[in-house]
Amino acid sequence: MVRVDAVAVDGRPLKRARRRDEADGISAGEIAPSGPFRHCVRYFIARRARVAPPALPRLRTWRMASRVGDTAVDLDVVEEDVARSRRIYCDHCRIVGWSTNPVCSTRYHFIIRNESSPSSSYEHHPCRHCGTRRRFSELRCSTCNYEPTSIDLEDWASLQLEDPTHLLHGVVHANGYGHLLRVNGREGGSKNLTGCDLMEYWDRLCKLLNVRKISLMDVSKKHGMEFRLLQAVTAGQPWYGNWGYQFGAGSFGHTTEAYRKAVDALSSTPLPDDRSLSTQLQKTIALYAFLSPQRLKTLRDLFCFITQQIKDCYGEKNLGADATEKPQDPESLPMCTWRQEDINRAENAIIKILQAVKESNRLQT
Incomplete structure (x- = not known):
């Protein structure tokens, strides 16, 4: 699935993002829309972010306080040096058909971590020798006295980029082509953020940084069922279509026309x-x-x-629900009038x- 800016989906205009407070760190109009992504992201980092540990030659991390919906979060921006990376060629570009693009020297990861997940913590990392979690400021492990090397830290940082518990993870190459790798709402481990909240945030971030195209692989499920099929039948488009994503490349050479015919045939089944x-x-x-x-x-x-x-x-369950009120005994409640x-x-x-x-x-x- 591919998102192309300024393109309507099935003749409908793209969904507009709701206006947010400037405290979210990505307010509209903060960056001039004329610059390319590689200039916008550097300006964005210099103005809003601060350097975060660990400082590695291959991966440099910045962190900025932000808001997604009504929840305060930390957005990590990781600059990856492709020449020193373990994977110079991008598998996601190859799958979506962008392998003809020149290899960029830099790619940027945008990550919102799941703070409730121990593996996603950016303040501690496990000791390679004994597994004890310790702070980056500690030079040696307090349990086994092992002193980690720069290779150990780079291995840990590489694993962080592949952590499946991240609430949001997107990567954008310096040429403006990118991939949305992960969105985990409430069903994916988030306590407060929904999938719509994360997608609204990602959509505004891409517009602000002048991202050219974004691809994703729709593997979303609801109670074990392929959610993209359910959404396509009920709404005529996948859930990601609310933010301008449309069918890009299918397995086994399926075309956009074949996909549309399949959706129409399934929806009109008597x-x-x-x-x-x-x-x-x-x-x-x-x-x-x-x-x-x-x-x-x-x-x-x-x-x-x-x-x-x-x-x-x-909606009826959430209507009028007050988290501060204690549950009452059903027998003590007055009978409602029908x-x-x-x-x-x-x-x-x-x-x-x-x-x-x-x-x-x-x-x-």
Whole structure:
């Protein structure tokens, strides 16, 4: 999947980022939009970031305080010297079809660490000899008295770039072509940040630094299911399409036209007839069809109805919830007053469920 600036997705304009406070460190208009990425990122580092340990000849790290949504985070900017790197050629560029671009001498990593993960800590690193975690300021390990070498620190720093617990990790070459490697929201280990918060932040950062193109490999899942398929059926585009990403290169030579035809065919698949309830899946589909106020004709109608029910359920749970209040005993709560409309809807839902169960039992006998 590739994001191309100033390109609409399926005829729709790109999603605009919400206005943020300048305290996030990447406020709009901070850098002139005329400069290339290699100039913008140096200006960005010189103005906002501070040097962070460890100081290595191959990897130089800067850190800046920032905000993602309402959460304060630290953004690490790691400058990697490609000539001294273990991997001179970029595998991500080769996969997406950018291998014809000249090899850049520098690439920049933008990382938001997961502070709750021990492996992602930037204040401590494990001793190579005994594994005890110690601070960078300590010259020797307090347990085994081992003094780490520069090679040990470079090995640790290289492992940090491959840490799967990072909340956000993107890499951009000096020519402005880059790759979004990792986004971990609440389901990926984040306590406060959602995937949308991280994508909004990454989108504004790319625009500010005049990044030319960004690629990603959509491997997102929801409860073990390929989320890109569910999003494509319900919304007509993947979840990343909300930020301008579109189909770039598929496996086994699949083209954009073939991908679009597959999505349309899957979305327009008709639902089975209510009279054919031979499997548990068909019974489940029939149950949702009974509960829907509108007739569900296609697979897209079914998925849209289910996802809307999930959103409404979570919305009702979060509405009016106060984290400071203690839970009360249900027996001590006053009885709520139901409107006649609520009673009618509940009765209709119960009747439809009973009808579905009765029809299922009749077919089984």
